[in-house]
Amino acid sequence: MITALHRRILAALVLLFASTSWNLLAEPNAKQNAAAQSSSAVSSDSYMGLSGEELWSNNCLRCHNIRPPTMYSDAQWDVIVHHVRLRANITGQEQRAIVEFLKSAK
Amino acid sequence: MNAQLSYLLSDYIALGVGEFFSPSNVFVERFEPQWINKLPDRPLAVYHGILPNISVGAQVRGGFPIGPTRANYAFYVSNGPVLNTFDARTAGTLDFNSYTDNNDNKAVGGRVGFLPTPGVEVGYGFETSKPSFQGTAFSDLQALVQSVDLEITRDSDLLKGRINLFAQYAWSHVDHAVYDPDGSLGFGPLAFTSKQDGGYAELAYRSTKVDIDFIRNLELIFRWDHLSRDPSGLGDPEETRWTLGLNYWLSPSTVVKAAYEWDQPNGEPNENALLLQAAMGF
Numbered sequence: 001m002i003t004a005l006h007r008r009i010l011a012a013l014v015l016l017f018a019s020t021s022w023n024l025l026a027e028p029n030a031k032q033n034a035a036a037q038s039s040s041a042v043s044s045d046s047y048m049g050l051s052g053e054e055l056w057s058n059n060c061l062r063c064h065n066i067r068p069p070t071m072y073s074d075a076q077w078d079v080i081v082h083h084v085r086l087r088a089n090i091t092g093q094e095q096r097a098i099v100e101f102l103k104s105a106k
Numbered sequence: 107m108n109a110q111l112s113y114l115l116s117d118y119i120a121l122g123v124g125e126f127f128s129p130s131n132v133f134v135e136r137f138e139p140q141w142i143n144k145l146p147d148r149p150l151a152v153y154h155g156i157l158p159n160i161s162v163g164a165q166v167r168g169g170f171p172i173g174p175t176r177a178n179y180a181f182y183v184s185n186g187p188v189l190n191t192f193d194a195r196t197a198g199t200l201d202f203n204s205y206t207d208n209n210d211n212k213a214v215g216g217r218v219g220f221l222p223t224p225g226v227e228v229g230y231g232f233e234t235s236k237p238s239f240q241g242t243a244f245s246d247l248q249a250l251v252q253s254v255d256l257e258i259t260r261d262s263d264l265l266k267g268r269i270n271l272f273a274q275y276a277w278s279h280v281d282h283a284v285y286d287p288d289g290s291l292g293f294g295p296l297a298f299t300s301k302q303d304g305g306y307a308e309l310a311y312r313s314t315k316v317d318i319d320f321i322r323n324l325e326l327i328f329r330w331d332h333l334s335r336d337p338s339g340l341g342d343p344e345e346t347r348w349t350l351g352l353n354y355w356l357s358p359s360t361v362v363k364a365a366y367e368w369d370q371p372n373g374e375p376n377e378n379a380l381l382l383q384a385a386m387g388f
Contacts, residue, residue: 045223045224046174046175046223046224047171047174047175047176047221047223047224048173048174050224054224058224058225061225061259061268062136062225062227062257062259063136063137063142064141064142064358064359064387065355065358065359066358067358067359068358071358085114085120086112086120086122086167087135087136088136088169088178089167089168089169089178089179089180089219090169090178091117091118091168091169091170091171091176092114092116092117092118093117094169
């Protein structure tokens with residue numbers, strides 16, 4: 001019989017396995033590929049020096065598909081990314097970098 | 107539908123008051139909208155009395171860098187849940203959908219998250235409260251709900267697509283109590299410490315790097331979810347589900363979903379079902 005304790009141990013092992021096997025899914029040059037390929041890539045290994053485009057794809061894709069920059073007006077993107085900041089707990093700097101990218105990418 | 111007023115205090119701190127999705131439950135905050143939730147229904151445990159979904163109160167939240175990583179936090183004070191005491195089926199469970207502020211105590215909760223690399227987040231959420239009406243025999247009972255979660259999003263050339271792994275496991279504890287102590291409600295005296303636990307793991311794959319549009323718009327999803335309660339026989343029965351889904355994305359926020367769910371409530375007939383849903387986000 002599987003007890004609650006067993007389920008918690010199993011859950012912890014699944015989390016540990018998923019975390020440790022993370023890099024198996026990525027290619028060694030994933031970061032370079034990500035920059036060269038479409039903006040939908042989520043393959044960076046660090047938050048250091050991420051561009052607004054990378055922050056946009058990395059943060060949005062954590063929850064849902066990304067919408068193209070042309071889908072909304074500048075004013076609408078201001079409101080949308082403000083909402084994302086509150087929901088996904090991104091920083092103010094990240095919010096500004098994402099908005100700047102979205103407005104410049106049209 | 108909920109509403110809150112937010113104020114951005116600094117790049118790392120935001121304040122909010124009103125009615126909001128409970129930050130202690132990452133599913134309701136981030137994945138609950140039907141155009142985001144990859145399956146037609148919600149996973150067990152996150153909506154079955156273990157974790158709060160809507161809170162009325164005030165919160166402080168934000169994110170901040172730690173070197174090459176990120177961390178985030180959200181803490182809140184709210185009215186909190188109400189302890190069910192009046193019938194055998196729900197005795198000892200928490201009602202998070204009540205807007206009644208039933209005592210002077212306030213629930214305190216929150217979640218902390220850590221992102222070691224972009225696309226990976228682990229989190230821990232909690233809420234502690236005194237959930238019973240003031241002046242009753244249950245008024246000193248303490249309830250604690252907790253949750254751990256993992257979210258992974260990864261693009262892979264190897265797999266020619268994107269993988270999402272979402273997992274959340276929650277458990278709750280309400281102090282020992284005697285329900286219907288004089289038998290006047292017809293089911294007591296019933297003495298127990300109420301515990302519930304459950305969670306889900308969901309794996310999704312979308313072939314975003316394939317050149318054929320039709321194939322690229324398909325997404326395959328698999329989910330396991332589970333709910334159990336101690337003592338068993340009260341409230342929702344123990345239940346385990348396995349769900350296989352196939353989505354077709356008409357646009358980034360418009361989707362048609364089909365899923366088959368193998369549902370095994372303990373001691374009851376199977377409730378297997380074919381689920382169909384169309385959803386659009388605005």
